[in-house]
Amino acid sequence: MSHAETEVALLEFIVNRVGVGIFVVDASMTVKLWNKFMATHSGKEESEVVGHPLFELFPDLPEKWLRKKLDAVLQLGSFNFISWEQRPFLFQFRHNRPITGGIEFMCQDIAMVPIKNSAGVITAVCCSIHDVTDVSLLRKQLQEKNAELEAFSKIDALSRLYNRGYWQERLVEERSRFVRYGTHFSLLMMDIDFFKKVNDTYGHLWGDAVIVHVAKVIRSALRDNDIAGRYGGEEFTVLLPLTHIDGAMIVAERIRCLIESTPVPYEDGKMLSITVSVGVAECSKSMQSAEELLACADQSLYESKHAGRNRCTMYERKAIE
DSSP: OOOOHHHHHHHHHHHHHSSSSEEEEEEEEEEEEHHHHHHHHHHHHHHHHHHHBBBOOOTTTTTHHHHHHHHHHHHHHHOOOTTTSSSOOOOOOOOOOOTTTHHHBEEEEEEEEEEETTTOEEEEEEEEEEEEEHHHHHHHHHHHHHHHHHHHHTTOOTTOOOOHHHHHHHHHHHHHHHHHHHOOOOEEEETTTTHHHHHHHHHHHHHHHHHHHHHHHHHHSTHHHHHTEEETTTTTEEEEEEEOOOHHHHHHHHHHHHHHHSEEEEEOOOOOOOOOEEEEEEETTTTSSHHHHHHHHHHHHHHHTTSSSSSEEEOOOOGGO
């Protein structure tokens, strides 16, 4: 074997053993080289592919897009790289990862390099396919974890409703939307009646069970776009976007009745009947801030308590414009 033949044999060995897909196409898009990686993942052996038009062999390829990329390399002689973040894959190769993370096909980085003949003329393009599925899976898992952490930072640990910080941010946003677009929204504030007595009589564990139960009932009574939160202790708040005060009173009464008619289950089959008092207010032009709306709802809540509890009180209509 001559030195040149040895070099060719060595090159072929490397091309077929490297863990990267390599194929070469000429200006007519005919395949000139097809390595072992490409054969393994495509299910088409080198003998089936070399000498045949690429797009006839693989009709699922994005032909218009890929031709444009390949023609740019052939005409300009420039290197081209396409990240999986721009296009997740070129060939629909299955990956062998046990954890898919919703990723069906192998994620691929693609590199395109011009090939010149002895006269320096570009005659073909060498394309390499790099399997970056692991990188994509890790990125997806990181994004999911970050999303979980972000969501967790908004949630009250006990009630699983929104915490006070996030809820107040949404209150300010809703008021800004009201000022800008005139979209009505209402606010509920509610308090578990005689909650201190529950804690003192049955203990804080049962008190926690009551809070969890009330939060669950509140969630069950709301629409997807309503925003329920734990204001603090035994107090809860609900933002009702696109809702006038009459509609808000209907929601408030529905929540109150559900809580009154649903005793709290605890240990040893024990059940505890509880009630809530509710204050209801609608944002109006006369209110100068989100805090003022909150104060109006809180005032209505106080009136519910003062009138005997287990009732809903509407903020005076003269404040609603």
